[in-house]
Amino acid sequence: MRVFVAGASGAIGTRLVPHLIESGHEVIGTARSSANIERLRALGAEPLVLDLLDPRAVGRAVREAEPDAVVHQATALADVRFSRNLDRAFEQTNRLRRRGTDALLAAAREAGVRRFVAQSFANFRYARVGGPVKREDDPLDPAPVPGMRLTAAAMTYLDEAVLAAGGVVLRYGSFYGADSDGLIEPVRKRRFPIVGSGDGVSSFVHLDDAAAATVLALEHDGPALYHVVDDEPAPVREWLPVLAAALGAKPPRRYPIRLARLFAGEGAVMMGTTARGAGNEKAKRELGWAPRHPSWRDGFAAAYARTEVAAAGTAAAAIQGSGA
Numbered sequence: 001m002r003v004f005v006a007g008a009s010g011a012i013g014t015r016l017v018p019h020l021i022e023s024g025h026e027v028i029g030t031a032r033s034s035a036n037i038e039r040l041r042a043l044g045a046e047p048l049v050l051d052l053l054d055p056r057a058v059g060r061a062v063r064e065a066e067p068d069a070v071v072h073q074a075t076a077l078a079d080v081r082f083s084r085n086l087d088r089a090f091e092q093t094n095r096l097r098r099r100g101t102d103a104l105l106a107a108a109r110e111a112g113v114r115r116f117v118a119q120s121f122a123n124f125r126y127a128r129v130g131g132p133v134k135r136e137d138d139p140l141d142p143a144p145v146p147g148m149r150l151t152a153a154a155m156t157y158l159d160e161a162v163l164a165a166g167g168v169v170l171r172y173g174s175f176y177g178a179d180s181d182g183l184i185e186p187v188r189k190r191r192f193p194i195v196g197s198g199d200g201v202s203s204f205v206h207l208d209d210a211a212a213a214t215v216l217a218l219e220h221d222g223p224a225l226y227h228v229v230d231d232e233p234a235p236v237r238e239w240l241p242v243l244a245a246a247l248g249a250k251p252p253r254r255y256p257i258r259l260a261r262l263f264a265g266e267g268a269v270m271m272g273t274t275a276r277g278a279g280n281e282k283a284k285r286e287l288g289w290a291p292r293h294p295s296w297r298d299g300f301a302a303a304y305a306r307t308e309v310a311a312a313g314t315a316a317a318a319i320q321g322s323g324a
């Protein structure tokens with residue numbers, strides 16, 4: 001297949017391109033910034049600079065590429081500062097999830113492209129009632145917390161638009177497996193605490209497993225929606241100390257809910273205490289996918305061992321430990 005990957009230079013895109021090529025596909029990969037063009041070429045893609053918020057450019061790019069499939073992996077999260085108002089941090093990503101998705105879907109329709117796969121997200125989305133692990137057909141949170149409402153709505157917009165067009169939506173877990181992972185710095189600096197009892201559940205997925213599932217999804221008829229997450233959704237109190245250890249950082253601090261609400265906001269309290277995780281049975285059954293890193297328990301250690309990230313963490317912990 002000729003596969004048009006929008007957002008090929010990001011965390012998941014750079015893993016996906018080699019997986020697609022190894023599976024025998026040709027890849028047209030887009031980046032927002034021309035600085036990433038050579039990187040895409042080195043990965044084996046035909047590179048293209050494209051702004052997804054320019055619908056005419058998107059239409060032209062897809063028409064000229066003549067792909068058999070379009071994959072939407074464009075977000076704008078690199079170098080974003082996450083504050084108590086996540087909607088602010090996700091503003092541009094939310095645009096890409098709404099207008100960018102519309103532009104790509106329209107372009108795919110006009111070019112007669114039959115396969116469409118898009119990035120969505122599994123964590124912090126589901127109604128915070130009932131069991132700790134949700135399936136794809138479980139109800140979403142009807143009342144997202146303040147500061148996350150626009151972001152939740154944009155994700156739902158993308159999910160619904162892609163499904164309505166007959167595409168496949170992949171609700172990934174939180175990505176890990178790269179030196180640029182968003183959790184590394186806050187965990188290493190002990191700025192990511194366990195809030196209250198730490199019962200909030202998250203699902204993770206190694207970037208290579210996420211890429212492998214995406215390749216399989218391209219072979220699958222839509223409309224369909226899958227959780228692409230590992231086998232072990234887990235509460236923060238369990239996974240966070242393991243991540244800290246894998247990074248060579250000191251154990252996480254503990255914050256009472258009251259204090260976390262004051263300093264980090266309602267979103268942080270929700271993620272730390274009441275969030276639900278996601279199960280992967282459907283993706284395994286229907287896509288024939290099996291994660292090579294079935295649990296973050298071993299996955300974090302494997303991902304960060306021997307990396308500069310872990311080495312830096314060990315040095316930082318030693319300095320803190322010496323009281324310097």
Ligand SMILES: NC(=O)c1ccc[n+]([C@@H]2O[C@H](COP(=O)([O-])OP(=O)(O)OC[C@H]3O[C@@H](n4cnc5c(N)ncnc54)[C@H](OP(=O)(O)O)[C@@H]3O)[C@@H](O)[C@H]2O)c1
Pocket residue numbers: 006007008009010011012013030031032033034036050051052053073074075076077078079096121175180181182
């Ligand atoms: N994906 C998530 O849900 C999520 C959530 C929280 C944290 N994170 C973390 O955030 C970090 C950065 O994520 P990322 O690597 O996915 O980076 P990113 O900067 O969000 O980029 C993803 C891709 O989208 C492209 N893109 C950005 N704006 C675009 C636009 N207007 N039009 C078309 N394409 C556009 C980027 O191109 P350029 O590279 O040229 O800019 C890149 O190819 C990672 O460490 C990740 O783990 C991700």
